[in-house]
Amino acid sequence: MTLENPERASRRTAFSLLLVASLALGGCRSNSEGATPSNDEGRAAAPGAPEQPVAEPHDDPARFRLESELAAAYPTDAPPATATREFELHAAPGTTQLFDGRLVDVWAYNGQVPGPVLRVRLGEEVLVRLQSDLPQPTTIHWHGVRVPNAMDGVPGVTQDPIPPGGSFTYRFVPKDAGTFWFHPHVRGAEQVERGLYGVLIVDDAETLPYSRDEVWVLDDWRLSSDGQVDPRFVTRHDLAHDGRWGQMVTVNGDAAQQLTVRPGERIRLRLVNTSNGRVYRPDFGSLEPRVIAVDGMYTARPLPLDGFELAPGNRLDLDIVIPADGSGRSYAITDRFTRRPFTLATIRADGDPVFTPTFEAPSNPNVPGWDGAGERPVDVTYVLNARRGGEHGIQWTINGRPWGEHEVTELEGGRWVRVRFQNDSARLHPMHIHGQFFKVIARNGQPVDAPYFRDTVLLRGRETIDVGMVPIDWGRWMMHCHILEHAESGMMTEVRVGE
Template identity: 40%
Template sequence: MTRRSLLLGSAGLALASLDTRAPRAAGANDIHIAARPARARLAGADRPRADVWAYDGRVPGPLLRLRQGEPIRILVDNRLEQDTTVHWHGIRVPNAMDGVPGLTQPPIRPGESFLYEFTPPDAGTFWYHPHANGLEQLGRGLAGAVVVEEREPIRVDRDLLWLFADWRLTAEGEIASGFGNRMEAAMSGRVGKTVTLNGSVSAGEPVRAGERVRLRLVNASLARIMALRFERHRPVIVAIDGQPCDPHEPEGGRILLGPAMRVDVVLDMQGEPERSYHVIDDFYDGLAYGVTQLAYAPGPPLRAHPFDAPLTLPRNPLPEPDLARAERHDLTLQGGMMGGGGMGGMGGMMGGAVWTINGMSMTGDGHAGMTPALTFQRGRSIVLVLRNETAWWHPMHFHGHSFLLLTRNGAPVPHRQWQDTVLMAPKDAVELAFLADNPGDWMLHCHVMDHQMAGLMTVLRVA
């Protein structure tokens, strides 16, 4: 198989935006990537390189550009000293291609390879990462983005990707050990202090007055939740988790991004030439910081008036659930420090699990023989009620499907939001709907990786 690395270069040595519309290799239906040890400069140009695990030796890994409805073959080599897999997060792949070791495929042993073959049904922004020793492998750098191109994209001047990750680094700039800390697993997870944009600390991202940019935001952090504000700019959300929504401005001007979530926004650059405007993450109280800046180039605006073109993306072929005939099911999240249920407090930390779903804990990354919490007949419409009885936030990810978010705490969710990862605040209850059309055993889990590894995971079967 020919090696076809699809990484698109950064805009400059200090500027990290990835242009997702750079020329694509003709006939690139075969891709070959390798998970292997590497070195990367995470903390800045003046800091030493860190030992990482990376796809093709790069953090993040190659940006994979696929076409909607066209088959793709991706050969993954494992050059690590432990098992790995790849999960194609948000892409509705066949069950055998989902990348959960034991549950959907054998793990890829050191020195071995696995061929993933699928046809992406949906256009949008997705990503890929391991599902074997996921906490450490993702935490050491194994992540990359996937852009599935629309057949008829909206008109913009540039299409850019920002993939965020955070890192816990030592004074020497290396990735700190201590993955799987039980106290962190019972609280908010492993949150690092160094945040990178496309693999490096970003001082500024180049823009031009008058241009319209499609910005694809991906949160590849282990646990960090982000709330992004664009100083003196008005982003319009056009897609969530790869799925088009009704274009709308984010509530309060903050774009919420839980781990594993993606949000596509359109930004009209109406700032002044030669000025810079902050992009701020202020999710955690009292800990706001600047992620980067929109750095305007000198010179006249690209156009005298704002770009006059539609913002609505073409819908993907998602099967609509029949809400009038839908089965209803409930799943309740419990545990963690200060949480509800029998796993709460320090007592639950003495064993392997500190979280439960409907009273059951599944720890680790997935394995053969996982008992489904629920079984759905193929072709049935499902309304699933998720209740968070814990004191902590949870981005809950469902494999193999996208779901329509119906209500949150009894209030209808506007803008027709289809997602694969729903961010739940403490004590939240959400209703989501989907058609159970993709057969197999599918994981539902929290994407705060410490939470998943410590029990906040289950299996839903479509038979």
């Protein structure tokens, strides 16, 4: 499907001019707690500031306003590289100690599950050399990272799969600070389930004074009677339901994860859902975490955690203050997504209280409000459903077509679009778009004011969700359900963003 517009050749220039003007008037990131979404319309330039370029005329002023609001929210280009951080990843079968101490056969990066946390600072180049000794071809997809298209890790679209015994070097400068992760995009339902995933953290250019910065990787495991990973992947049962859900849930590979802290500490806790299909809704009890980032991107202001869910692929960054009088107390973190709540992990406060760092939580007040977006017509519709057939007996489809029969969506770079996800099935579908961020603007026809971006949004059965986005990263990108069994059986398509 193609969106036609006679201004295709000039739109990227116009958006780039908007971005230059917006960044000259105010940066993307702010530490103003409680700030509300804003835009730069009508804002006067500082005295003595150089005159800013004026964007070209637009055939649709209302759409132009939506596009201009995004221009200050996040950058079009990566910052100049100040240094290169090099990492070596070795993907291979191995054995690791998980759960209650038992040994489990896995496939792992550098012999560990989860894989290593790769950490860089905004402005540093990432160079990752992957050596694969897996019995299958593989790749690495950098989930949520706006990489050059050739580095996106999708076989047959952006690169050839890496054969057993082969290697590949991924090289890019991240455009955004945030919490991201990486995993294969070949036979993901098996390779991710066997343990191939890790976290990429891009720290802000300036260090934030948290007492500590922690990562919790959430996963579940379906084990067979011998305690090993169940080797039956992409079953009819998985396809007829919400993918593969395991009976053992772990945080950082531990079924009884406990984080020991000091009273008074202020913690940044990064939650990453790497599960094939399971969704989490964490409840921190008497603690009062504030959400400061969704899918790696700062929110317009700190938000209460109530109601937030982590579908496969989602990330949440939390700002948590441990009560100064909490010494000796344990705080159970409970998952409440299913009808049977269970403990995900525990935070225990021990020792004498320490000074609580006082600073404004990080935020992005330039997240666009996009008033009036709900009145815009729908530009692209994706209908989600299943049909009989295919290798696994059930095919999950987008607009009635599985991957391989899909119709490519052509989007113009810099042009605001309203995309509708219409779930005609009764199952869950977390829909993920590579290389782009979007903002939910309506749910079942009702306007939604979400002060944050996403790269993955969860649809419940028979639900319709509309999102707005301005694609500014050019190339061929995948869009798919992040229940990996659904994607494996066809619920994928391609989005091409052109100039």
